[in-house]
Amino acid sequence: MPDQTRESRSPTTKVAVVVGAAVVVVAAMLLVVLALGVGSGTGSESSDTPVERLEVTIEDGTVTPNARRVEVTEGTRIELTVTSDEEDALHVHGYDEEVEVQPGETATLSFIADRAGRFEIETHHTEQLVYQLIVKP
Numbered sequence: 001m002p003d004q005t006r007e008s009r010s011p012t013t014k015v016a017v018v019v020g021a022a023v024v025v026v027a028a029m030l031l032v033v034l035a036l037g038v039g040s041g042t043g044s045e046s047s048d049t050p051v052e053r054l055e056v057t058i059e060d061g062t063v064t065p066n067a068r069r070v071e072v073t074e075g076t077r078i079e080l081t082v083t084s085d086e087e088d089a090l091h092v093h094g095y096d097e098e099v100e101v102q103p104g105e106t107a108t109l110s111f112i113a114d115r116a117g118r119f120e121i122e123t124h125h126t127e128q129l130v131y132q133l134i135v136k137p
């Protein structure tokens, strides 16, 4: 009889069943999270993404480097670091990425060079051509 079966189950058994079910649910959720985590790691931007670090220094009105040619392949992450003793702005033409820097501070700008071509990186206040970024397909 159903009633007898239910009564024969001790409260401890019921708790054990509930806990067991909860453990299964949590384990399933963990698997999903792990699967998603691994999936995103192999996405468009993984740890394999090449990185080109470019430094810019503005000191006493002099911008370094000056029109330096840099070649990267499409998909490279560009990480620009600007150190300046005056207020200025660094502009990546074509990608239209811009970062402002305050006197005595360091500013960074990071973007993926996902379009081939030749792009000028210049300062806007001191108006100097800093880099010529060549992005190869």
Ligand SMILES: [Cu+2]
Pocket (backbone or CB within 6 Å): 091, 092, 093, 122, 124
């Ligand atoms: Cu500009």
